[in-house]
Amino acid sequence: MNTSPDTTGLDALVSAAVDPLGLLLESTTAGGEPGQRVLTVVVDRSEGTAGLDLDELAEATRAVSAALDAAGDDLPGLGTEPYQLEVSTPGVSRPLTEPRHWRRNVGRLVEVQIEADAGPDGGAEPAGAAPGPALTARIQSADEAGVVLVPVRPGAKKGMPAKVGEPERHPYDRLGPATVQVELTRGGAGAATGELKTEV
Structure with missing residues (x-):
């Protein structure tokens, strides 16, 4: 979970508020200028x-x-300043870095860097070896x-x-952070059966 350094104290409050809804807190960020602060909360399904x-x-x-109002007028990272609350979802721009990110995007097309294969003797690649290829694939x-x-x-053609x-x-x-590829003709859930059905 990524949080700005001064909003750590908000995590427990926000997590407890969204957990009954079946959601997870991805991040909290306090931004904006003094007197015009913006608290951005990013949530996702578990x-x-x-x-x-x-x-x-x-x-x-x-x-x-409601949870923030109940916590009082002095909030970590915001103090007593007025603020605007924005709640959103990660969107396709979030890199896939955790197992649950990958599970949430089954069926979608992604691009990901794969580490080079092990050396001929089965050992790891030597330090400084070139990274493996970037792969475009469906999860x-x-x-x-x-x-x-x-x-x-x-x-x-x-x-x-x-x-x-x-x-x-x-x-x-062996995988670097993956990025979801935007498809104009179909969403991830509509992936062609032939692209997903083969067993491994």
């Missing part, structure tokens, strides 16, 4: 791939606002140990269908 709709965000905002499944990725490569490779399992310690 499990599943569905996003939060506007009604759910409104409910989370009410819960957080087939994810658990606490690793993720199964289905490589997706562009067609040879414009307009041709993408080429789908065989599923590959990777432990998280």
Whole structure:
């Protein structure tokens, strides 16, 4: 969980407020200028791939606002200054760095850097070795140990269908932060069955 240094004391308050809603606190950030402070709270579902709709965000905002009001007029990172509360979700720009991030994005297309394979003797790559290739792939499944990725490569010519490779399992310690790729023709939940169904 990422928090600005001066808002650590808010984490317990906000977490307790959103937990009954099935949400997790991703971050709290106090920004803005004195007299015009903005408290940004980012929340996400703890499990599943569905996003939060506007009604759910409104409910989370009410819960957080009530919890902060009950805490009194002197809040960590804000003091007694007036502030504007903004509650949002991480969105596709959040790097996937934790197992639950990967689970939340099953079915989506991502780009991720993969560490180079071990050397010929099975040992680790020497220090300073070049990183492995960047892979564009769809997340087939994810658990606490690793993720199964289905490589997706562009067609040879414009307009041709993408080429789908065989599923590959990777432990998280070999993956860099992944970025979700925006798809204009379909969302992650609408991934073609053929891109996800192969077992490994």
